[in-house]
Amino acid sequence: MRADRLVLRDASDVLADAGLTASITVRDLGSGRELALDPDAAYPLASVVKLPLALAILRAAREGDVDLGEPVPIDPSNRTPGLTGLCRFEHPTSVAVEDLLYLAMCASDDTAADALFRLQSPARVTEVLRALGIAEITVRHSIQDLHETLAARLEPDELPQALALAIQASTRGGGHLIPQLDVTHANSGTSRAVVDLLDRIWQDPALGDEREPVRRLLGMNLMRHRLAPDLESDDAAWFSKTGTFLHLRHEVGVLEHADGARIAIAVLSESSVPARVQPGAEQALGFAARLLHDHVRATRVAR
8 A cells, every 4th residue: 555645745746736735634534544735724714614604503593593494584785796596686585594504505605604694603603613622713704705805896807817816915824915815814724624523513422413404415515516526426425515716726525435434525725827717726626635535545445
């Protein structure tokens, strides 16, 4: 069997060739065996923040503070910019809390997520994480705040300018001239902390009634272009959440194998290429995640 360092080197080379910097953590939830590439580097989470948000909403529902069946009014004049779901609605409507969870998690609907943030504030979501012992994920703002960037004020044909700024304006220690990309101001986390959260969602009895609904939502995710092509098969189901914003490309989840193996994977990345559409980057992320996954799984089989 190849040494861990050689697998990590191959993954790093694939990512570098695609213009990517990434933090990847892969963990066998049964054995605890872990293989990771820069796992403690903090990244802005983009839509991955909807995972702890969903957990906080479901915990509030269990405690009686939120009614999953309660209709929430949605006003299009106050919608969050986005490509899916309620972000595209032109007329007022109302949507039940549980259906907002579906839209936010499975269609990555930003307007739905912000409606949920009005029920459980970013500070409250962070409190839930701390109660679970997750110290390296911090939720500081709504999804709407992400769009208060240069990107929101440019026309579509000017987007490369925003991408170039996102790439070039970082500072040492995770700082950034765009506050939403500065890990000390943004919703931020590490790949290892995200895997810790997934580990608890899959295995921690303290989560009680929240575990199965979150797992079900992750299994219905419609955004399956990044890691799923390299991970899914008839014998392996991928439960996941993506996150994309400017030069950020993330995906996190758990791959459940038919033989009972459950492998948690978190990929957080940023691109140095000022282009919105980068199929090569998506392929590189999937390939790198697969390299680490296969090595961890081979270790399991060897035992």
